[in-house]
Amino acid sequence: MVALLRADAALPRAQRLWLRDFVDPRIETCVGVAKEGQPGVRFVDVLVIEDRPPVGQPPRVESFSFKSRNPSLLDDETLAGQMKADARDALRYYGETLNIRRPVLKYLGPKVPVRRVRLIYEGGELKPRDPKALREAIIEAEESVKGVEVLVQ
Amino acid sequence: MKVLKFHDLNPEDRLRLSFKGTFNPRAPLERELEPFLHALETFAGDWMPEVIRGKRHCKYSRAAIWKSLEEKRDENSTSIGLYRTRGPALDMTLRLKFPPRAPELYIWVAVQPLSVFKGEDRCREFVDMVRAWASHYPVTTYADANSLAEDQLADAPNYGRDDATTMRDGFDKIYEVCWLNIFGPKLVEAVGRERMLSTPAHRVEELPNGSILLIIWPTAADFATEGARQAQARAHVHLRPELDFDTVLRTLRERSAALVPVEPRFHPDVAPLLSRVVDHVAIAERQRKVAEFNAWQPPEPEEWLLEDAALPSDVPDPKAACEHYSLLAEHLVALMHTKVPSVFKEIPESLTDVDFQFWREDFPRVFERRNIDEHAVPAVGGYLGEVLIRNLGGQWIPRKKLEEAQVRVGDRVWLPFLRAHRYMRSRQSLLDYSLTQLYRVAERHRG
Numbered sequence: 001m002v003a004l005l006r007a008d009a010a011l012p013r014a015q016r017l018w019l020r021d022f023v024d025p026r027i028e029t030c031v032g033v034a035k036e037g038q039p040g041v042r043f044v045d046v047l048v049i050e051d052r053p054p055v056g057q058p059p060r061v062e063s064f065s066f067k068s069r070n071p072s073l074l075d076d077e078t079l080a081g082q083m084k085a086d087a088r089d090a091l092r093y094y095g096e097t098l099n100i101r102r103p104v105l106k107y108l109g110p111k112v113p114v115r116r117v118r119l120i121y122e123g124g125e126l127k128p129r130d131p132k133a134l135r136e137a138i139i140e141a142e143e144s145v146k147g148v149e150v151l152v153q
Numbered sequence: 154m155k156v157l158k159f160h161d162l163n164p165e166d167r168l169r170l171s172f173k174g175t176f177n178p179r180a181p182l183e184r185e186l187e188p189f190l191h192a193l194e195t196f197a198g199d200w201m202p203e204v205i206r207g208k209r210h211c212k213y214s215r216a217a218i219w220k221s222l223e224e225k226r227d228e229n230s231t232s233i234g235l236y237r238t239r240g241p242a243l244d245m246t247l248r249l250k251f252p253p254r255a256p257e258l259y260i261w262v263a264v265q266p267l268s269v270f271k272g273e274d275r276c277r278e279f280v281d282m283v284r285a286w287a288s289h290y291p292v293t294t295y296a297d298a299n300s301l302a303e304d305q306l307a308d309a310p311n312y313g314r315d316d317a318t319t320m321r322d323g324f325d326k327i328y329e330v331c332w333l334n335i336f337g338p339k340l341v342e343a344v345g346r347e348r349m350l351s352t353p354a355h356r357v358e359e360l361p362n363g364s365i366l367l368i369i370w371p372t373a374a375d376f377a378t379e380g381a382r383q384a385q386a387r388a389h390v391h392l393r394p395e396l397d398f399d400t401v402l403r404t405l406r407e408r409s410a411a412l413v414p415v416e417p418r419f420h421p422d423v424a425p426l427l428s429r430v431v432d433h434v435a436i437a438e439r440q441r442k443v444a445e446f447n448a449w450q451p452p453e454p455e456e457w458l459l460e461d462a463a464l465p466s467d468v469p470d471p472k473a474a475c476e477h478y479s480l481l482a483e484h485l486v487a488l489m490h491t492k493v494p495s496v497f498k499e500i501p502e503s504l505t506d507v508d509f510q511f512w513r514e515d516f517p518r519v520f521e522r523r524n525i526d527e528h529a530v531p532a533v534g535g536y537l538g539e540v541l542i543r544n545l546g547g548q549w550i551p552r553k554k555l556e557e558a559q560v561r562v563g564d565r566v567w568l569p570f571l572r573a574h575r576y577m578r579s580r581q582s583l584l585d586y587s588l589t590q591l592y593r594v595a596e597r598h599r600g
Contacts, residue, residue, distance in 0.1 A: 073160055076261050077206070077234035077246040129435075130301060132171055133261060135310050139320070143254065144230065151316070 167265035174290025196282035202235035270373035291362035298333035305437035474551030481535025534570030
């Protein structure tokens with residue numbers, strides 16, 4: 001998945017699938033982040049940071065969380081519940097405003113707004129099952145947890 | 154209380170209903186859900202839920218339902234699962250959305266096997282149940298019941314669109330006609346009320362909120378028969394006059410052709426492995442896969458030498474080398490045992506289980522190539538060697554170069570590490586150079 005994002009970043013902006021909102025995206029992996037009101041430090045799978053922000057504006061930051069699940073063993077209600085819980089976690093831990101702990105990213109400041117949170121399910125098992133049920137589970141997760149995009153790779 | 158899951162059954166098609174209606178969130182919930190439960194209990198019959206799951210499983214009862222809905226309640230929604238302990242298998246969800254979200258009642262019913270819906274009476278009862286639901290919980294967009302195989306072949310719910318467009322637009326046009334359809338007022342208006350009510354179909358009925366119920370054919374299980382396809386094409390083209398009838402019918406017939414059962418006639422050496430692969434693919438792809446495997450044979454294994462051409466041991470300490478191979482085999486057990494418990498047994502069937510697990514994970518593609526070649530390949534080679542030794546009375550002939558190490562079985566020597574290397578190139582090579590096949594051929598030549 002990280003490889004896919006790096007490949008996307010290397011494409012011309014108009015051709016990108018994931019990182020079209022960046023002029024010059026920088027990909028950082030396994031970044032330790034903290035949040036006001038939350039104990040401890042968590043590690044986000046990927047942060048994408050704008051390396052060429054418009055003059056006077058803070059750089060755009062987006063977060064990506066990856067999950068592999070085997071839904072062929074999950075019933076519909078559990079699948080939907082799990083997606084919702086995963087989406088809530090993604091927002092809670094890797095969304096809104098973060099304190100990024102990596103020294104090389106400290107220049108972003110102590111309170112970095114994350115403009116977009118994406119939750120991506122990987123693994124071929126997810127796809128062939130029941131696309132309608134999967135679609136409804138995603139819709140429910142996105143409606144319940146505003147601000148998180150749920151995608152299946 | 155052991156719930157029966159689809160996973161426990163043979164892979165077969167199933168019927169699924171997706172139903173979204175509105176309800177009154179200000180009314181007491183028990184009264185508001187009474188029509189839902191009454192229709193379910195009246196019409197479900199053979200597939201009636203036996204188990205309710207909120208936070209835990211309990212036997213079906215009204216009390217269990219209220220308690221479970223209460224347990225699962227969060228700020229603006231609640232949901233429960235409904236299941237059975239014996240066939241037919243049921244996977245059912247009831248979900249409610251409350252203000253500040255737009256109030257919505259969502260019902261998902263999935264029943265397997267599809268043959269439950271072969272009889273006209275069983276199907277009529279199903280339709281009457283959905284009709285009752287739609288009368289009390291008006292459908293505003295679209296509701297449908299369809300076979301899983303058919304939805305897979307139709308690319309539902311995308312119907313050729315990308316995910317983002319599908320999420321944004323939903324079922325905003327009549328992309329397909331399902332066995333059971335409820336078209337909400339917007340879709341009715343788009344087609345024209347009179348036009349929709351005059352659709353040639355088994356049953357067309359206007360519902361209280363102006364939505365329209367449309368049943369294509371009396372029986373859901375027969376959706377792929379010629380008669381049902383003709384009916385489906387006629388109805389679809391009536392609702393979408395810009396489509397060409399012959400083109401639509403041709404597409405539907407192609408789908409039916411893809412679903413015609415094909416008798417498996419796999420190469421006996423690899424039949425157990427191929428059967429598992431076939432069971433794993435989407436139900437709509439199953440017959441195509443059987444046909445593909447019927448026409449395919451793995452290449453004859455080449456990772457062997459005649460005994461008198463064997464490379465002699467060239468290691469200073471053969472005992473240590475054999476211990477090393479045994480350790481490599483243990484690495485495979487460590488790698489696989491959680492997902493493949495049979496790997497502990499080191500029997501021929503373990504090899505098939507290992508083959509299938511690597512295939513199912515798409516291991517050669519997903520994991521880093523260097524790690525595969527440096528760790529997985531030797532582990533697989535060691536394990537294959539140990540299985541040959543344990544079950545066929547084989548013997549290691551160690552070599553300095555791992556790929557040259559041999560196992561003598563009868564009048565041949567086999568090269569398990571060489572085989573493992575070829576095996577791990579790609580997902581296809583897992584089948585072309587399977588451990589399953591090598592064992593069977595070695596067994597045959599033991600003499």
